[in-house]
Amino acid sequence: MNQFGKQLTEYIPRLRRYARALFRGDSTAADDLVQDCLERALDRQHYFRANSNLRAWLFTIMHNIYVNRVRRQANVPDIVAAEPDSLPASSRPEDAVALDDLSRAIQALPHEQKTVLLLVTLEGMSYREVADMLEVPEGTVMSRLARARQRLRAGLSGHRETPLRRVK
Amino acid sequence: MKYETNITEADLHAYVDGQLDAVRHAQVEAWLKTHPDAARKVADYQLLDRSIHTLFDPVLGEPVPARLRFGAWRARISGIAASAVWLVFGVLVGWGAHAIMAKQEEPALLAHLARPAAFAHTVYTTDSRRPVEIDALEEQRLIDWLSERLRTEVRAPNLVAFGYQLVGGRLLPSTDRMAAQFMYESTNGVRITLYVRRIDGADIEPAFRFSRDRGVHTLYWIDGELGYAISGEIQRDLLLPLAEAAQRQLAI
Structure with a gap:
């Protein structure tokens, strides 16, 4: 178990990053999700085939927990335990505004589009990997990705004059 | 050039995501030079991707919170894992168990205090006919009645200094106890509510906690056996001085 647990540990920062993006910076909700994911992974470690893709396995577990949670929350008023943590400060105030708008726009995406977008951009997963993870055809992954980006791009236009912070 | 017409939206995404083979990648790159609209689109997609990284990559550098560190996870008990789980629990008894309890405390307060308070706020502040059961004109009768029903002394703090007048109050069933709600209104008609109920076994630090439920913001705190939620x-910033004033007055 120790060995397996240590392997899981390596993925914690990435799981947290993805979860934080799903919950728009709300670190409590995000870490709750990561914790549930780690617990479940530990509990099911004997289902994991050695030398197969641990990252994909972990992200799949987390995705399933997330989907269930979102589904449950559709029926109850959405209370969040804490104000989202302030988003990372950027060098200029207008950048912060634009990034905050982007963060909001990501949050407003339908869940299936948001998931695909974040797995591809943040995690750099291949379309094939994402398709396997979500158990949908690769074409579906691509069309969700395209729709997500089109939507976010439409929101960019307001910031043409003050573009988002460009990262080297 | 012969591929020109074959370049699709999907190719543009795959180009941005680095998922084309080298040959195709070069073709798309060449094609973009002569198609400024598509090139702008690709540049925007790339900008979006970089911005998403800017937003969330800092998480990678954050220290992992204690509850997520190896050894602090509570595995669910099942089959083979069970013995290992008990071992983990053994290790957890010290600091780990404390972390778990601290984690459970928060949802209980949310469930019994913040959530019903926010819901009651929405229900009664929007009621034009009977927002309160007893009017502030009969404040003493209201206080006596609520204190009697909650079996503890309840009071309505004075928030006039912030421009909020007491409208009145009512008795409510909460999740497992009675609760009282006081309603206040500003001169321009903004209503806030203070929700009070007993909280069993609350032994937590006297800090304000914040929750939001759609548009309703709630600050809540514990004072002795009573839980308060405003x-x-x-905005949270505007709510905070009201909560602080209420907390100060009620603590005396």
């Missing part, structure tokens, strides 16, 4: 559809 709710409003106003």
